[in-house]
Amino acid sequence: MLDAGQVCAHCFKQLHFIELPYCRLCARPFASQDEAGKKDICLDCDTSYVPWQHCRAAFVYNEGFKKLIMPLKYGDQQKSLQFLSYFMYRSAQDLIAKADYIMPVPLHKKRLRYRKYNQSALLAWQLGRKGNTRVLPMGLMRIKETIVLGHLSKKERRVLLQNAFIVHPKYKQYLENKRIILVDDVMTTGSTMAECVETLLKAGAKHIDIIAAAKVS
Template sequence: MALAVGLGRLARRGGQGLLDALLPPHCLACDQPVLDQGTLCGGCFAGLHTIVAPLCYNCGLPFEHEGQGEDELCPACLARPPAFERARAAFLYNDAVTRLILPLKHGDRTDLAGPLARWMAAAGSALLEEAEVLVPVPLHRRRLFTRRYNQAALLALRLGRLAGRRVLPDALERVRSTPSLGPLGAERRRAVLASAVRTRPRAAPRLAGRRVLLVDDVLTSGATAGACAEALLAAGAARVEVLAVARVADPRSAPPGH
C-alpha cells in the first residue's frame, strides 16, 4: 500500500514537471514567471491586503484600530443588524484583487476559482467549520446566459471540495433583474433588491434547520448578501453566514456590478 501511494506521488510530480516544462508557470495576475503553477509573483501578492482583526463581528468591515466599534459592531450594523450573522472576506478590495476577480467574472478565467477559494478557506475557516451547506449568490438568468457561468457558484464548489461540505449551486434564484448597484447607497441597494431573490422550492427541504454559508466574490454594503440571507431564512435555514473573496471598505467606492 505504501509503495502504491509513493508511486502515485511520483507520478503526480512527474506529470506536474512535464506541465511546467510545456507551460512554464506564470503569475495568476500578470505575466511574470513564478516557481509554481497557480501562484502569484511577489509584486502581485504584496498588493493584496489581508483582512484581519479588528473588524466588525457582523459584516466583517475592518476597523482602523482596536476599540473603534461599539460592542465589536460598526455603526451600520448597530443601526440595522444584517440578516446574516457573520460575514468575512479574504482581502480588502483594491486594484490588486481586482486583477484576480474581474478575469474570473468576465474573462473566462475559471482557473482562478481554485486559488481564490483556498484564500477564502483560510480567511473563513471558522465559518466553514460550522457550516453545513454552501450556497452561492445567484445571477439573473439573462446575466448567466451572457456570462455562461456563475463565478460565485465556481467558488462555492471549490470551497465545498476543500472543506468537505455539501454545495447547493442553484438553491437561490434571482427572479428579477436588477441594475448595477455600484453608485447606490445602502438603503437604495436594499430597496432595489427587495423581493429580487428567492429560494427554489425544491431546495427548501435541504436548507431547513441547516447552517448555511453564502458564497460571493465581493461584499460591498451587504445588501445582496442580506437579501439572499432573508430568502434562506424564510426557507427554514437555521443561520446564514457569508464568505467572500474581497470586502469593499467604503461602499461608495463599490466596483461596477456590486
C-alpha cells in the same frame, strides 16, 4: 500576473489581507482593537439591521484585488479561482466546519448566459471541497433582473432587490433549521446578501453566515 493559480510577488504585495480585528458582521477591518471595541461590530452594522450572524472576507477590495477578480468575473478566465478560494477558506474555516450547506449568491439567467458561469458558484464549489461540505449551487434563484448596482446607495439597492430571489422548490426541504454559508465574490453594502439571507430565513434556515472574497471598505 497569474499562472497556474500563483500570484507574482509584485501583485501579491498589492493585496490587502483582512486579519483581526475586523467587524464580525461585515468583515470591515479595524485600525486597532480599541476601535473594534468589545463587540467587534462597526458603527454601520451596529446601527443597521443585519440578518446574518457572521461575515468573513479574505481581502480588502482594492486595485490589487481587482486584477484577480475582473478576469474571473468578466473575462471567462478561472486562473485566480484556486488562489481566492484558498484564502477565503483560511479566513472562514471555523464557520465552514459548522455549516450544513454552502450556497452561492445567484445570477439572473440572462446574466448567467452572458457570463457563461457564476463566479460565486465556482468559489462555493471550491470551499465545499476544502471543507467537505455539501454545496447547493441552485438552492437560491434570482428571478428579478436588475441594473448594475455599483453606483447606487444602500437604500436604492434594497428597493431594487426586493423579491429578487426565491428558494428553489427542490431544495426548500433541505433548509429547515440548517446552518447555511452564503458565498459571494465581493461584498459592497451587503444589500444583495441581506435579501438572499432573508429569503433563506423565510424558507426555514436557522443560522446563516457570509463569506466573500473581498470587502469594499
